[in-house]
Amino acid sequence: MEEKEIKQTVIIMEEQEYVETTPDVPTPPQGKAWKRKSDGFVFYSAIYLGYLHFQNGKKLRKPIKEVPEDFELVDIEDPNGLV
Numbered sequence: 001m002e003e004k005e006i007k008q009t010v011i012i013m014e015e016q017e018y019v020e021t022t023p024d025v026p027t028p029p030q031g032k033a034w035k036r037k038s039d040g041f042v043f044y045s046a047i048y049l050g051y052l053h054f055q056n057g058k059k060l061r062k063p064i065k066e067v068p069e070d071f072e073l074v075d076i077e078d079p080n081g082l083v
Contacts, residue, residue: 027045033073034071035074038055052064
C-alpha cells in the first residue's frame, strides 16, 4: 500500500467587523419609485449615492456627484394594475 502525504492549509481569519450601511435615499413607499430628475431613470429601491459617469447612454466629460435632491418621488404607472 502506497503512503501519500496529505498537506492541509489552515487559514485563520481575524474576526471581521461588519459595518451596516444606510442608503442615502430610502426605499420608496409601495406604489412609488425614485426618479432621477436629470435623465428620468427610475429606481424601485433604496439608493446609495455616488458619481454619475453616464447619462442617457453617453459618457460625461466630468462625473457628477449625486445628491438626494437629484431624485423625486413619483407614482409607479403599471398598465396591468399589479401595483
